[in-house]
Amino acid sequence: MIDIRLIRQNPDVVRESLSKRHDDTSLDAIIKMDEEHRKLLQGIEALRGERKNVSKLIGKLERDHILATLTSILSDCEDPARLPTVQIIKEIDNFLEQCNIKEPLKQERDQMISKIDEYIEKEIRKERSRRIGEEIKILEEQASEISEQLTNMLLWLPNLVQDSVPIGEDESGNVVTRHWGEQPTFDFDPKPHWELGESLGIIDFERGVKLSGSRFYVLKGLGARLQRALIDFMLDLHVNEHGYLETYPPFMVREECAIGSGNLPKFADHLYHDAEEDFWFVPTAEVPLTNLYRDEILDPGTLPLYHVSHTACFRREKMSAGKDVRGIKRGHQFDKVELYKFVEPETSNDELAIMMDNAETVARKLGLPYRILELCTGDIGFASSKSYDIEVWAAGCDEWLEVSSCSNCLDFQARRANVRYRPEPGAKPQFAHTLNGSGLALPRVVIAVLENYQQADGTIVVPEVLRPYMGTDIIS
RNA sequence: GGAGAGGUGUCCGAGUGGUUUAAGGAGCUGGUCUUGAAAACCAGUGUAUGCUUUUGCAUACCCAGGGUUCGAAUCCCUGCCUCUCCGCCA
Structure with a gap:
């Protein structure tokens, strides 16, 4: 939420940010x-x-x-x-x-x-x-x-965008700032994951549809195992090497939580809702994590707080009807490892850089080539003031897949969820800054692993770091 | 799902309609005393909003939302949450 006092005293700052976002409110x-x-x-x-x-x-x-x-x-x-x-x-x-x-x-x-x-x-x-x-x-x-x-x-007002955010109309205005890794080359025609998954018997699209309709699939055998290995690998990495606290939140939350994170009221049609109990299904762990300390005043010295959560995520994807219907790229349910930080305001942009590196480390350790996008004012998320996307290369479907979006939300969510901290003993409470980023989104990492590590015979080489978790070095 | 009890400040806890401007205690901060510490004593100790912006002043907040009343922490209704017992369940 934007501070009403800022709107009162300095409306032009807010107006400028809105117009950069092409929000005509x-x-x-x-x-x-x-x-x-x-x-x-x-x-x-x-x-x-x-x-x-x-x-x-x-x-x-x-x-x-x-x-x-x-x-x-x-x-x-x-x-x-x-x-x-x-x-x-x-x-x-x-x-x-x-x-x-x-x-x-x-x-x-x-x-x-x-x-x-x-x-x-x-x-x-x-x-x-x-x-x-x-x-x-x-x-x-x-x-x-x-x-x-x-x-x-x-x-309904989106967050202010930081001055450093590139101006742009839509996703075409995002700026590629960095690349890492080499796109793999093949002496055969690399297949998309839906073909690999089906022929290996590790992704069952038909039965997924039978159970729940379009945009649902079933992972089986080493496919399910691969996803679980990735989850464990990511959690271990962030907990042991990056200092995050493993956190298991509810997957269904009250309305005020979804308001706190910025998903409601504006994006109600992206979410699943249980009318009977008035629960909202989380579209990302960001929603419950934002609200962990809602209505609290954190003691001096408590910040920064780093949380990492693996959750299922549920999204209606109504807006994206007809888009990415093949494969497991865009489902109504997917798993994600999410990074979340509560920090003091002065540090939030530095913390964003650190979070980016934490997320990138996952891709680097997996040997997945990626590029970094600086999101432009026309594409940046509602709650964010500054965002970077990480896209990994998928050789089979021949495209860059968004596997993470790391955002500094400043005090936008903290204000909505009323998360405050006391900088010094006896000092006045202040809103914390919050940051979130995927680290990383699973099905798309599964896609990248399958497609980039495929061999001519349709088998998949398991990336080195996953072998202890997979118990095998080849998926066949 | 059934029955019952309860929700008061940082914490414990008193408070059944009006000097409650929320008692008392603990904690915390500062001070006195002391060689130092403890103890004792004294003082202070919430959040939000608005107005003044130097000191301040006002209003609201006793789980939340309504109602009764000149007046509500207190009485009534609804909701949320916690606990106990029973039932069911992983």
Whole structure:
């Protein structure tokens, strides 16, 4: 979420970022609502203060025994603030008569009569307080309606992009900044993974479709084993060599978690949702991880926090209908190892570079050639201020596959999920910065391994680092 | 799924309609004392928003959202969560 104070004080900075993203949301309505909201709040607070004081006075008066008796005697009368004195006296006499004991109460009668003016004053105060209450209620209704609209509009605003992000219309504007490794050459025609997988009997498309429909597949035998080996390898690498904490989160989360990460409300149609229990299926571990420390203030010295999670990811892929329908490149369910960091604001761009290297290390150790893309303003994600993609080369389908996208979200998600930290003991809490990146997405790494390590006879050489996990050096 | 109990500050914990401006204790920070430490004593110790921006001031927050009331931590309704017992289950 963008800080409303930034929009208030420096709207042009936000406008510029929006226009770079080709987001045509206007800030005018937001600014106007914010102004109106604050004006209402001021009115409400003043009225509440007044009511508080009046009520306090009433409380003091009601602690007076005589006044309290008088109040209870007259509690059935309508409009007590406007009762004529004569009638009040009559009611007092009625009451005393009902009590049947006349003499000892005579004194009390005089006391009551002497306090009639005070009583009336008190009732007038009550009436005034009641009227203030009504006024407050009206204003509160207005304020909460505006506040709800305002919050909702803010939730639809994408993060600011950093100045270093290249300007561009769409994915064609992304900039290739680096390459690593050599694309493999073959003395035969390299096959795509769907052919290899089928002929090796390790990917079963037909039965996947039978079970769950298009974009589902079944991994079997060494195919399933390969994916598991990759997961173990990646987790071990990030835990043992990069200092991440292995973390197993829920795969279904509450709505507020998906709001916290930035997936809701804007991208509801990308997510699976269980209507009965109102759970959202995670499209990436980023969603639960963002919310690990929601509504917390982390103690000084706690940051940075590094988490790595292997989860299944569920995506409706409605927007990509008809795209990448062959093979296992784009499914509704896939596994991913995700890197996530909570860091202090000053360090977040450096941390992004480190995270990139952590993710790249996976590809390097697997011997998969890759290139790095700096995402442009037209293609960068909603929550991100700066993103790099890692694409590995897949020799069979002859394309670069996105296997990771590493992003610095600044305080955008932390603000939504209310994740704060205290820089020093006693210092004011601040929003943390969050970063996320795949390290890496599994099916696409499986594709790259199968296609790049294939041999003329259709068998696959297992990359060196995976052999301890695979228990074999060839998939045949 | 059934029955019951509960949710108060950093923590423990009191509080059944109004000096609660949330008691008391612990912790933490600072100070006094001490050669030093401990103990004791004194003081301070939340978050958010708005207004002033030097000091401040105001409002809200006792799980969340509604309601009753002049006034709600307290009473009523709904939801969420935790615990105990039973049932079921991996």
